[in-house]
Structure formats: C-alpha cells, structure tokens
Amino acid sequence: MFRGVCMLEFKNVTKQYHSGVFGTYITKAVDSVSFSIDANERIGLLGESGCGKSTIARLATKLLYPSKGNIVFNGNDINRMSAGEIKEYRRDVQIVFQNPQQIFNPRMKLYDTIAEPLRLYKLTKCPKEEKEKIDEYMSMFGLTDDILSRYPKEISGGQAQRIAIMRIIMLEPKLIIADEPTTMLDVSVQAQILRLLQNIMDVNKTALLFVSHDLDVIRAMCQKIIVMKDGRILEINTTEEVFEHPKDEYTKFLVGKTNLYNVQSVFTA
Amino acid sequence: MTVGPSLCTHDPNAVKYSEKCISPCAEYPFGTDFSGRCVLCRVIYGAHISIGVALVVVVVGAFIGVTVGIVAGYAGGAVDSILMRLVEIMLSFPGTIFALAVLGTLGNGTINQIIALTVVRWAHYARLARGETLTVMNSDYIQAAQAIGNSRLRIIVSYIFPNIIGQIIVIATLSIGPVILAGAALSYLGLGAQIPSPEWGLMINGGKEYIRQAPWITLAPGMAAVLTVFAFNLLGEGIGDMIDPRLKEKAEAD
Amino acid sequence: MDSKILIQTDHLYVQFAIPNGKVCAVNDLNLSIKEGEVLCLVGESGCGKSAFGNSILRLLPDNATLQGHIYYYGKDIVRMPEKEFRLLRGKEIACIPQSAATSLNPLIECGKQVDEVYLLHKEKNKSAARKNTLRLFKMLGLPRLPELAGDYPHELSGGMKQRVLVAMGTAAEPKFIVVDEPTKGLDWARKHEVIERIGYMQSMHNSAMLLITHDFSVAELLSDRIAIMYAGEVVEHGETKQVLQKPQHPYTKGIISALPQNGFKAIEGFSPALTEIPSGCRFHPRCPNATCECTVQHPELQKINEPNHVSRCLYAGV
Secondary structure: OOOOOOEEEEEEEEEEEEEOOOOOEEEEEEEEEEEEEEOOOEEEEEOOOOOOHHHHHHHHOOOOOOOEEEEEEOOEEHHHOOHHHHHHHHHHEEEEOOOHHHOOOOOOOHHHHHHHHHHHOOOOOOHHHHHHHHHHHHHHOOOOHHHHHOOHHHOOHHHHHHHHHHHHHHOOOOEEEEEOOOOOOOHHHHHHHHHHHHHHHHHHOOEEEEEEOOHHHHHHHOOEEEEEEOOEEEEEEEHHHHHHOOOOHHHHHHHHOOOOOOHHHHOOO | OOOHHHHOOOOOOOOOHHHOOOOOOOOOOOOEOOOOOEHHHHHHHHHHHHHHHHHHHHHHHHHHHHHHHHHHHHHOHHHHHHHHHHHHHHHHOOHHHHHHHHHHHHOOOHHHHHHHHHHHHHHHHHHHHHHHHHHHHOOHHHHHHHHHOOOHHHHHHHHHHHHHHHHHHHHHHHHHHHHHHHHHHHHHOOOOOOOOOOOHHHHHHHHHHHOOOOOHHHHHHHHHHHHHHHHHHHHHHHHHHHHOOHHHHHHHHO | OOOOEEEEEEEEEEEEEEOOEEEEEEEEEOOEEEOOOEEEEEOOOOOOHHHHHHHHHOOOOOOEEEEEEEEEOOEEOOOOOHHHHHHHEOOOEEEEOOOHHHHOOOOOOHHHHHHHHHHHHOOOOHHHHHHHHHHHHHHOOOOOOOHHHHOOHHHOOHHHHHHHHHHHHHOOOOOEEEEEOOOOOOOHHHHHHHHHHHHHHHHHHOOEEEEEEOOHHHHHHHOOEEEEEEOOEEEEEEEHHHHHHOOOOHHHHHHHHHOHHHOOOOOOOOOOOOOOOOOOOOOHHHOOOOOHHHHHOOOOOEEOOOOOOEEOOOOOOO
C-alpha cells in the first residue's frame, strides 16, 4: 500500500481576513508560517483555540486559500494545479474532522457515504466489487453490517469517527491531517481511535499532521511538535526536546501545565 | 379531483332557466345559480381549475426559484449579488397589481393567469432557497464533501439539494392556499378565467348581484376556497412535522 | 466533626419512554453527599450521569419517570410539589450548566442575568444585587469591571461566558450545586481556568457539589469522592485519591489505562446501548477477566478494604 515519498511544505503562508467598514481591519489567522512534512513523519500541531492550527489544516486541504505564500506538494504549488492534478492531490492528502457526526450528509445512507470515495475515484468496477471492498474494510475497523442502512444521526460518535477514518483509508492517502479528531470523544473511545490511527500509520507508512490542543495526546502520537500561538509558529522540535527543554517562554508555560497542582493555593484574584 | 366529477349528477355547464336560483335541496345540495346550473357541480369542476392552476404555479415557480436560489447561494460574489437584486426587484412589486399588469399585457385566459402568478411567486422561493443553501454551505459536511473530492455539481445535486428540499416542499405546500386565493381574486376582477368557466373567483363575482335572494351562489365557492386553503395549510404543517422531528430524537439520545 | 448529609438517593431509577418501550438511564442509584463535599460522577456519554444530575434539579424532559427517593436534608424532593421545590431550586440547589454558548439569554446583559438570581432568591434590592454580581465577577477574575456587566453574551469570549455561568450558579450562595461537564470541548488553558474558578468558589462558599464529567484531571483536582458510572449503574465509588491510585473495578482500570499519558490502551468493544443491556455484569463483554459467573450473576456493590470504597465486581478486592 506504500505509494512513494510525500512532502508537503508551507512557505511563508499567511491567511488574513478583512473586516470593518471599508475592509480595512485585518486579522491574521495564520502569519508567515513555514514548515514541512516528510513521508512517514508524524507531526503534532499544538496550540490553544484560535491559534490558527485549524486554519492550517484547511489550507493544506484546499478548503481555504492562502492570502500570501505558497503551499507546495512534491514540488507543485497546490493552488496552481490543473483539475486532474487537484483530484490526485485530494486523494493523496485527506482530513479527519473534529465533529464526526456532522461531517456526513444527513440525507445519505451510511452505505452510500462509505462507498462515495470508491465511486468518485472509480476504485471498483461494479456494485458487487464495491460491496466486497466495503465489507473488507468494515471488519478491519470492527464495524458491523447493520450500520450500513442507517443514517448519520443514528450512530455514536466513536462509530462515526471510525467510518470517517475508514473512508479516508480506502483512498490510500499519503498524508492524513487529523484536526482534533478525538476532542469530542470520551476517553475510552479516544484511545480506540488513536490506536486505530497509529496502526494505520504503521501499516501504510502514511504521514500524519495531528492538530490538537491536548498535550498528552500529541505527546503520545507524534515524533515532532510545532507549537503555535496567535497565528505564528513559536517552536518546532522533536517531542522529547519540546517537553524536556522547551525554548520559548510560552512553550515552557504550556509544558508546565501538564503537571497537576493544588487549586486553592494557585488562585490569584 | 378524480373522484369529484363522478359525484356530479348534473352537467356544470347545462343552462336551465326554468330552475334558476333554487335554494339548496335534495336534488341540488348547493342550490342552483342564476342560469339554473348546479352550484355543487360547478364548485367541484371549479376545484379542478383553481387547484390545478395553483399546483402548476407552485411547481413551476419553485423550480425556477430553487434553481436561481441555489446558484446564487453556491456561487456567491457577483453572481449572488446580481441574482438577489433581481429577486428583490421582483419582491418589491405588490403581487396582485403586478399580476394584473402581466395579464393586461398578455391578455386573458387560464394559461396567462398561470404565467402571471408564477412570475409573481418565483422570487419568494428563490430567496428561501438561497437562505437554505447558505445555511447548508456552512455545515461541516460540505467541507468534508469537498475534501473527499466531490465536484461542484455533485455537491449541489447530492448534498445541497436533498438537504434544502424539505423546507422548500413545506413552504410550497403552504403557498398553495394563497395562490388559490390570488387566482380567485384575478378571476373575480375579470382577468384570467373567463365566463362560463366554473372557476371559483368567477363564480363569486357572478353571484354578487344575487347575494340577497340566493346567497349560496357566492357562499359555496367562497367556503370551498376557504376550506381548501385550510386543508393545504394543514398538509403543509404535517409535512413540516414529518420532515423535522429533530426535537423528539434529542430526548431519546440520553 | 461529621457534617450533615445533604443529598441522599435511595434506590433511584430514571426511565425514559421511547417509541418502542422504556429505557432505564439510571439503575438503582444509592449515593450520598455531605455538606461541603464534592462528589465527582465520571462516565462515558450515555452512562446516565447527566440524567441523574437533571433528576436532582427536576429538569428532566416530559417522557422521564422517576422511581425511588432523593432526600434533601431528609425531605424527599422527588415527590415534593413543584411550588415547594421552586423555592429550593436556584436558591439552595443550583446548577452550572454545560454549554455557555446556549445557556445564557442572548438578549439580556450578563450582569442582569446574575442580578436576577440574587433578586429572586435573596432580597429584592437592585443595588445589593448589582454589588453582589460585581463582587462575584471580581472573584472570578473577569476584566473591565463594571463595564463588563453591561455586555451581552455574544460580546464575551467562551471562557468569560463560562465564568458568568459560574457566577449565576453561585450568586444565591446555594448549599448544593450540580456542575455539568464544565470543561467539555475546552482547550487546556480554558479548562484550567474553569477548574480554578470553580474550586475557588466552592471553597469560599463551602457548597457541596455534584461534579459531572468524563475528564479525570478535573475529578482529581476538585473532588473529595468519586463515583464511576457505566451503563446506568455505579460500578465503583470511594475517596478520589484511593480510587484513582488503586482502582478495583476493571472498567475503572481500563479507563485510567486509556488515558494518553498512560499509553492509551483501549478497552475492547463499545459501551452498550441502553436498549441492549448485557445479562449478568453489564461490563462483562468488554472485561479482560470475565468468567462464566460474570455473564449470569449481576454483582452488587462490594466493600473493599478501605472504608467507603466499593466496587461492583464479583472479584473485587481479590
């Protein structure tokens, strides 16, 4: 299933929004961000809500366009690709969203939702082959057949996230961007999903960009961490270095918070 | 509508001056009018026309309106602005007067009545469809659909359309009533359907001189119109409840 | 010195009527909370913890039925007439609800919403109410006082709205507060803020609390005792430090191992739907140590060595 080297690079990317009376007030969601992801790398994008990490996830999947700078995939600027190249790109770079139950078409049965990637990229030749492939993946992901005839609102968060990841894996992407995939899930379900992602990375040699605000999760999943605040990158380093020798003040602050403390003694008015 | 004509024992257009203005009785449940025609039969045949016209207007109007609305909502930018200005211009004309103007230009007749009413109505559906499209566009599943590689056309057909059609059907059903009344109003004013059509508005107009001696001539079509509008409103609300039982499900979730 | 028991439940069942019959969200719950004590109720979505919290506040939906008793200082609040309970709700039994975005009235200024609680339950003095509100806001660390009290909810950030909710819940200095998932979906910075503030308010007013969450770090920081719920039942219960350091029930052990910092070892299988409860021990399909006994016999809460540490497992303490 290994399909070659992947390299995604952000070069001085800025995403800004104009607001105010004459559009003169500028907010930068992402400010001059540069980093790269190699094949088989697992990188965590860590930061608070509103620091720009979700924007980066969307820029990388062409759901948003950068105001300045380039995003390059294997040497090609993703925003200057032909239609055919874009389709290939979408297959290679996929995203797992935060709210699993809200990313499926509420009017489509789950069978059709699951079959959609197979149909879009013509990965199977007939309905019989399609059903066989779906059955194969369903058992790989520990899902039962009765789900296929249901609608998205009739399944749990954990099942929905499994289905979301399953659809993506059917395309054999080179890079998976996970945008807070387990934030809305319970602890035990989170553990199952994270294990699942890890197994997939190991077997398929897929690269991972894991976006989260949860230090413990990123520490467990990723080899390298990018720390962001207010749209800018503060630090990029291996996981051990970030936790043991944080360079930036903010990173030190973040890492320090993982240690538990006595509530009453710390409060200041 | 298919059952109706078989209930009629009399020919709705048969003129019998000997039996004019008979009050409601066993043979003529709604009496007869000034030309001796059975009022009940005329009301039933009139239903064909009034409801038929309304359904055509609503279906064609919704089709045009939804297309314009989805295109405007999805495309955004200049296309959206231009289309919405057009919609706003259409909506700023008072409905009945605009219909009168259209009929005045095109001439009388049922087909022209349909055209006039459709021209007035489509803008309402366009505005609704655009609003619903924008709501759907903000949903996570549209982003997921784009990310997985769906083309723009597929997103409109498989994602946007099925998710807005529910609301459109409800509003369309609820608007059948007002369209029936608008059609009746136009016929009452002498435009649209012509004598001897048993269209309700025309019947009400015809009966207005006999309101003292034979009130049933105006009352019957009037009541029929009211009851039909009421029935379609209930239908519209029922469909709405069927399509949107979200509130019940939340209680079950816990 | 022994504090008095504030809330005590006695064989409490909460059932919801659904199209195909009935579903039991809370099954034979027996818990007690003393004055000034914080009890944390931990469990996954659908385990019945929110249903229990809402049953104390009598805010369950129409299709819910309660069986058993909930005693507040000895008075049964399940059977209390609505008029009488309304005097308690908000004043002595309050809540800090889950989602700040939807729990505040978007059309009323924040300060007024907090004033309202004081005016309803303490005294009808507007200036005293406003003074109290500003005092609470200052304690909670809200900036730009007193102007902030005149802001509408949409003008505040998520963290600030959450603090306004905390102020609303504590404005009447209630004896007992139900805090429902205060940190759900919040990032770690907001989470720590909220935990700090709630902890501070609790210690200032010495209110008892029922803290409902699925987050262990919140439980560890704020609670004295903890009860773990699974499929509508309490499966383990005891002092927080005791339970978290030496968990007895396989489910508790499983959840703690599933934490990312402990290597996220997943528990096999899924939580059962309340319409398909397994026979015998409800956890047996997912338990690594399940035996034949477990599929047949439904275990009661067994006492482990330490006082008040109980576990619903046939092999507890073994």
